[in-house]
Amino acid sequence: MSAERTTPPAPTRQCAGRGNLTFMLPLSAAQFVVASELPQEVRLEVVAECQPNNLAIEVTTQWLGEARTMTLRDDGVLPEDRARDGVYVGVWTGETARSLPLRLSISATDVAPTEVSASTETVAVGRDRIVWALECEPQWRARRVAAALPSRSLEMVEATGVAATLSWLGLILAYLAWLLQGQRAPAGDRP
Amino acid sequence: MSWRGWWTPVVLLAFAVVFTWPAAVTGDVPGHQPDALGTVWFLSAAPRLLLDLTDPLTGFPEGARYGRPDSFTLLVLGQIFAFIPAPRLYSLLLVVGVATSAWAAEAFARALGARAPWSLLAGVAFMSCGLASTALLEGYGYHALNPWLPLFALAWLRATSPGGTVRDGLLAGGAFLLALLTTAWLGLAATLLALGFLFGGLFRGSLAWRAVLAAPAVLVLPLAVYVKVFIDGGGATGSGETGGAIAIDNQMVMTAIRLAGPGLSIDVDGHNQSAAMPAFALALVAAAPIALREHSRWRTVALTGLGAGLLAAAPRLPPETWSSLGRIGELIGFSLLRFPERLGWAWVLCAGAVGARVATGLGQRGGPAAYLIFLVAIVDVLLVMRMPWRQREASGVVPSAYAAAEGPVLDLWPEELRGLPAWALRTTNTACFYQSAHRRPIADHCLLTYDAASPRVTWSRWLTDRLFVGDVAAAEARLAEVGFATIALHGDYFSDGDRLRLGAALAQIDAAPAHSTDGGEAIWAYAVGAP
Numbered sequence: 036m037s038a039e040r041t042t043p044p045a046p047t048r049q050c051a052g053r054g055n056l057t058f059m060l061p062l063s064a065a066q067f068v069v070a071s072e073l074p075q076e077v078r079l080e081v082v083a084e085c086q087p088n089n090l091a092i093e094v095t096t097q098w099l100g101e102a103r104t105m106t107l108r109d110d111g112v113l114p115e116d117r118a119r120d121g122v123y124v125g126v127w128t129g130e131t132a133r134s135l136p137l138r139l140s141i142s143a144t145d146v147a148p149t150e151v152s153a154s155t156e157t158v159a160v161g162r163d164r165i166v167w168a169l170e171c172e173p174q175w176r177a178r179r180v181a182a183a184l185p186s187r188s189l190e191m192v193e194a195t196g197v198a199a200t201l202s203w204l205g206l207i208l209a210y211l212a213w214l215l216q217g218q219r220a221p222a223g224d225r226p
Numbered sequence: 227m228s229w230r231g232w233w234t235p236v237v238l239l240a241f242a243v244v245f246t247w248p249a250a251v252t253g254d255v256p257g258h259q260p261d262a263l264g265t266v267w268f269l270s271a272a273p274r275l276l277l278d279l280t281d282p283l284t285g286f287p288e289g290a291r292y293g294r295p296d297s298f299t300l301l302v303l304g305q306i307f308a309f310i311p312a313p314r315l316y317s318l319l320l321v322v323g324v325a326t327s328a329w330a331a332e333a334f335a336r337a338l339g340a341r342a343p344w345s346l347l348a349g350v351a352f353m354s355c356g357l358a359s360t361a362l363l364e365g366y367g368y369h370a371l372n373p374w375l376p377l378f379a380l381a382w383l384r385a386t387s388p389g390g391t392v393r394d395g396l397l398a399g400g401a402f403l404l405a406l407l408t409t410a411w412l413g414l415a416a417t418l419l420a421l422g423f424l425f426g427g428l429f430r431g432s433l434a435w436r437a438v439l440a441a442p443a444v445l446v447l448p449l450a451v452y453v454k455v456f457i458d459g460g461g462a463t464g465s466g467e468t469g470g471a472i473a474i475d476n477q478m479v480m481t482a483i484r485l486a487g488p489g490l491s492i493d494v495d496g497h498n499q500s501a502a503m504p505a506f507a508l509a510l511v512a513a514a515p516i517a518l519r520e521h522s523r524w525r526t527v528a529l530t531g532l533g534a535g536l537l538a539a540a541p542r543l544p545p546e547t548w549s550s551l552g553r554i555g556e557l558i559g560f561s562l563l564r565f566p567e568r569l570g571w572a573w574v575l576c577a578g579a580v581g582a583r584v585a586t587g588l589g590q591r592g593g594p595a596a597y598l599i600f601l602v603a604i605v606d607v608l609l610v611m612r613m614p615w616r617q618r619e620a621s622g623v624v625p626s627a628y629a630a631a632e633g634p635v636l637d638l639w640p641e642e643l644r645g646l647p648a649w650a651l652r653t654t655n656t657a658c659f660y661q662s663a664h665r666r667p668i669a670d671h672c673l674l675t676y677d678a679a680s681p682r683v684t685w686s687r688w689l690t691d692r693l694f695v696g697d698v699a700a701a702e703a704r705l706a707e708v709g710f711a712t713i714a715l716h717g718d719y720f721s722d723g724d725r726l727r728l729g730a731a732l733a734q735i736d737a738a739p740a741h742s743t744d745g746g747e748a749i750w751a752y753a754v755g756a757p
Binding site: 102197 | 254258260486487489490491492493494495505506508509510512513516517584588592595596598599602606610618619620621623649652656717718719722741743744745746747748
């Protein structure tokens, strides 16, 4: 991971640290408030549907005026990452950012360096996770998805979710039917 | 052990705290979408807007007129609670809104014959539905500040029942008005309830006409003022409904997805829309024909809710259909009904109340096994609707670079070349959120419709062009003449090349701009007319 300072160029007048314009709270209320003082952690994941030889995935951004570049890895070093499972992972941390302009590019033995995604993503306070699925047909591109799963598996998870919801409804209906069995309807239900 | 009355609000407040978490404790802004930031601005601007809906601090230099705000109730609340910082007020309103709305729905269920603690299920069903979670996630939390719809249903049900009193009618009229003033959608949902309950009373031939006529008596004058303000504010101008242009089978697929529980992918793109009904409420209302066999008002309530639910799920007609109705068609079809699933508020309210009535009967006869339904409701909220797990927050801090000077600010963001409205809304809502803290005039118009450009976009497009062609001195002179004191460059979002060129050009205006990286952005604030 590398970092460098970019434009607009110095000199600038640095404004005093955090909270200059924070909405001031009464002390009693502030004691119960969890403000965004913790560092932000943004986890980037790319599910590679196609895996050409020597696939390298690189992400660039501007994080609070600082240019950052990171190579995502599939070596199992980061928490929740399994080596060589096709999910490339990287984590950025820093002071809280609202949105990150993210450019995702790939290269491989038989693939010239290609930008596969460019977007500005809103990132949440605290921890956030941004996931793409890298596709090679009909052309190389990365699209935002909900979870780091191959598209077939993701579709299965979504379908399973719907099936589970319907089953859950059926289960509740069966439970109510069991309760209703042998009961008479209550009388006097007029408002 | 008998249920004590004060336990009900306490339990529902606890439910609200969990459902809206972390709103009760956070200093940031809960919500997925930047609409939450815009709502915070609206609260902060309430004291300026309340008198005549104009704001000299936005839309600079002309100022802005907000003739058609979505919520007048929010204006009043913003004024009353102006002493609370706007982000904090917004968060607190989420908690209080969910709690009071659930409590009111619980009272409606009791009016229908439900008994505590079973009546709690009506409140939980009402405020854990997909529409409620969508409002909290997308950032228009005032939709969840909705005790008025259940209170209207309660009073109107009484007014249209035998023995209804003028007081019931007056209360119904007042609650209807408050629902309408909270958001027009709730007014439309209340209208469906009004018609359904009225037809139910007529069908039974037992209407108390004096009670029924008392409601419109309350409404006539305020409604006339509301309509006048609405028309003066531009009516349906700037809407841009395209939903009816989508093929009906595709619309039905999208509706089915929204009605199902929120799937894994629901929060990935720019919306978090769900219209799902909690499964426990759906199952309970489905059991009503068996559990509540005797004829009573529950049928009126259930059928009215079902009618509203069907309308909410119905496909939208093609634009030509509405156009053929002229101006009124455009108003109803193009503007007011952009999100018809919101009519579903009436459905979840009625279904929840009838469901609570069913649960009461089951509880009275089913013994301890019936209490399992509360566990089912908890599982529904936490695991099926997935709240509060889906919630997230944006920073509540505002960049301190704005505090380096005084006077009007021109925010300079890049434009989204594809013209997608989401970017324009994001930048505008963010600039307006910043304005709520720095209090300096800005060029943005803070209540935008999807197809209207903010004046700030026009200004920044002009300035960027002038800076790129090297006409820096003339541009600065023009900005100074208009009165802009600062150009705030949101440098993170420009491409490297544009940022370099803009930085170099702006350095000719102010060689030492104020700079900050707090508030979630790197901002360079260049003083216009600096020596």
